[in-house]
Amino acid sequence: MGSQKSEIVILGIETSCDETSAAVLVNGTDLRSHIISSQIVTHQRYGGVVPEIASREHSLHIQPVVQEALDSAKVSFSDLSAIAVTYGPGLVGSLLVGVSGAKAMAYAAGIPLIGINHLEGHIYANFLHNPDLEFPFLALLVSGGHTHLIFFEAHGQYQVLGHTRDDAAGEALDKVARTLGLGYPGGPQIQKVALDGDAQAFKFPRAMLEKDSLDFSFSGMKSAVLNTLNSARMRGETLNVPDLAASFQQAVVDVLVWKALRAIDQTGAKTLVLAGGVAANSLLRETLNKELSERSVRFVYPPPLFCTDNGAMIAITGYYHYLAGDFSPWTLNAVPGLGLV
Numbered sequence: 001m002g003s004q005k006s007e008i009v010i011l012g013i014e015t016s017c018d019e020t021s022a023a024v025l026v027n028g029t030d031l032r033s034h035i036i037s038s039q040i041v042t043h044q045r046y047g048g049v050v051p052e053i054a055s056r057e058h059s060l061h062i063q064p065v066v067q068e069a070l071d072s073a074k075v076s077f078s079d080l081s082a083i084a085v086t087y088g089p090g091l092v093g094s095l096l097v098g099v100s101g102a103k104a105m106a107y108a109a110g111i112p113l114i115g116i117n118h119l120e121g122h123i124y125a126n127f128l129h130n131p132d133l134e135f136p137f138l139a140l141l142v143s144g145g146h147t148h149l150i151f152f153e154a155h156g157q158y159q160v161l162g163h164t165r166d167d168a169a170g171e172a173l174d175k176v177a178r179t180l181g182l183g184y185p186g187g188p189q190i191q192k193v194a195l196d197g198d199a200q201a202f203k204f205p206r207a208m209l210e211k212d213s214l215d216f217s218f219s220g221m222k223s224a225v226l227n228t229l230n231s232a233r234m235r236g237e238t239l240n241v242p243d244l245a246a247s248f249q250q251a252v253v254d255v256l257v258w259k260a261l262r263a264i265d266q267t268g269a270k271t272l273v274l275a276g277g278v279a280a281n282s283l284l285r286e287t288l289n290k291e292l293s294e295r296s297v298r299f300v301y302p303p304p305l306f307c308t309d310n311g312a313m314i315a316i317t318g319y320y321h322y323l324a325g326d327f328s329p330w331t332l333n334a335v336p337g338l339g340l341v
């Protein structure tokens with residue numbers, strides 16, 4: 001027995017893409033354990049996540065990962081208050097492994113099941129290290145599948161102000177990295193290679209869209225890199241990869257920062273919360289840090305490990321749902337296209 005009955009002990013499970021992760025969180029602040037089993041090496045040879053392989057890997061790892069999370073936290077199922085699990089968006093086969101596993105465990109333990117929206121999870125990761133985070137705040141969510149600007153008024157109450165009309169920022173980084181032969185996942189590779197490059201070497205377009213629009217578009221920028229590469233190849237020229245990576249990273253960051261500042265001007269928000277895998281990018285963090293401190297806007301972002309997919313962000317979101325008595329029925333299903341409403 002590792003916990004007092006007065007404590008709220010949440011097991012969070014994440015399996016929406018290529019990480020099998022579980023975490024035990026006590027009273028919303030005490031992260032007792034956090035286990036991440038990454039499939040990156042398995043998918044690397046294919047240049048991206050292969051859905052069929054991802055679900056098979058989750059099936060293999062979910063039970064040992066959960067057991068390790070419980071053991072490291074020194075708790076057993078009987079100590080848990082609830083089990084929170086990602087039910088969307090994501091790859092359907094991957095989500096189903098987590099949802100079915102969580103359902104079976106919660107039912108057997110006689111405790112509530114809490115289905116979590118993965119996108120909310122990314123944003124709520126910020127409460128792990130900043131429990132004093134106050135509403136309202138503006139969130140910039142930049143992941144492999146999503147690019148959103150969201151205004152949060154209270155727990156579970158928010159309004160989407162803008163989103164990408166085509167590729168997500170992470171998706172564009174991954175595609176350009178693949179074309180440059182930098183491997184998967186592309187964002188961290190671009191960041192690494194860009195350190196040796198000149199961000200001004202290539203002028204890629206920055207799609208700012210209509211005046212006042214908070215929507216994003218990254219596909220034109222991505223195509224510009226691919227066209228630049230193809231034209232050079234046809235001329236028999238070789239381009240400098242670090243310069244290309246640095247110039248593309250700069251263009252992506254410029255658009256993200258510019259739109260975030262536009263949203264701050266429009267809403268008067270006093271806090272910006274950064275979330276999602278691309279939030280781990282140091283150029284994005286540094287640029288926002290500089291711009292926001294000049295405007296006296298508080299800037300909150302998670303440590304890199306908590307930017308990419310992880311079970312702790314699902315546990316903390318589950319904690320707030322638990323406090324609100326917001327539980328899921330046993331009919332909870334995977335919803336691959338789940339959005340933010």
Ligand code: KG4
Nearest residue numbers: 143144145170187188277278280281308309
């Ligand atoms: O949030 P996440 O782990 O998964 C989704 O929910 O999509 O985000 C993954 C994305 C990938 O596109 C990856 O290339 C990008 O986050 N990423 C980064 C960095 N680390 C991960 N992009 C830029 N710089 C990074 N350091």
Ligand code: ZN
Nearest residue numbers: 122143308309
């Ligand atoms: Zn994610």
